[in-house]
Amino acid sequence: MTRNSGPNTDARNPDGTFAPGNPGKPVGSRHRATMAIRNLLEDDGVALTQKAIDLALEGDTTALRLCLERMAPARKDSPVSIELPPMQTAQDASAAAQAVLRAVSGGDITPLEGAAVMALVEGYRKTLETTELDARITALEDRK
Numbered sequence: 001m002t003r004n005s006g007p008n009t010d011a012r013n014p015d016g017t018f019a020p021g022n023p024g025k026p027v028g029s030r031h032r033a034t035m036a037i038r039n040l041l042e043d044d045g046v047a048l049t050q051k052a053i054d055l056a057l058e059g060d061t062t063a064l065r066l067c068l069e070r071m072a073p074a075r076k077d078s079p080v081s082i083e084l085p086p087m088q089t090a091q092d093a094s095a096a097a098q099a100v101l102r103a104v105s106g107g108d109i110t111p112l113e114g115a116a117v118m119a120l121v122e123g124y125r126k127t128l129e130t131t132e133l134d135a136r137i138t139a140l141e142d143r144k
Contacts, residue, residue, distance in 0.1 A: 080113045084121070090132060093125035 011019035030038075041048065055063035082103040085095045097118060104114035 077116070080109055080117055082109055082117065084117075087121070087124055087128065090125050090129040093121055093128070096121045 011021060013019050052063045052066055056067045082099065084099050085092065087093055087096055100109075100114050100117050100121065103109045103117075104111055109117070
């Protein structure tokens with residue numbers, strides 16, 4: 001299936017990536033089906049919303065659930081509170097990782113929460129490591 005939306009817009013490399021001259025869809029663009037549905041509902045959106053509210057108020061549990069989910073959506077995650085040692089150098093990340101492992105093994109946080117905190121610790125460790133390496137390189141260059 002090809003679209004005629006300009007020169008080289010359908011060109012792909014053998015590996016499936018976009019070829020030069022084909023930027024793909026613009027950032028933030030919507031799928032055609034999504035746009036079609038939005039256009040169909042645009043005129044009646046207020047009326048449909050009011051109908052869902054009316055049904056919810058009449059006791060329709062499905063409509064009630066939909067209304068409540070829109071008013072107070074479920075949280076994607078929750079705050080995690082564990083004590084981590086200060087991280088001043090990349091080597092300090094080891095102590096922070098141990099604290100996370102202790103919190104998981106002690107049942108203070110779930111393994112999933114521990115993995116999320118470990119990812120943050122690792123990201124911060126990389127930042128510290130990069131900063132330390134940059135300082136070393138700058139010091140070596142200043143010696144010359």
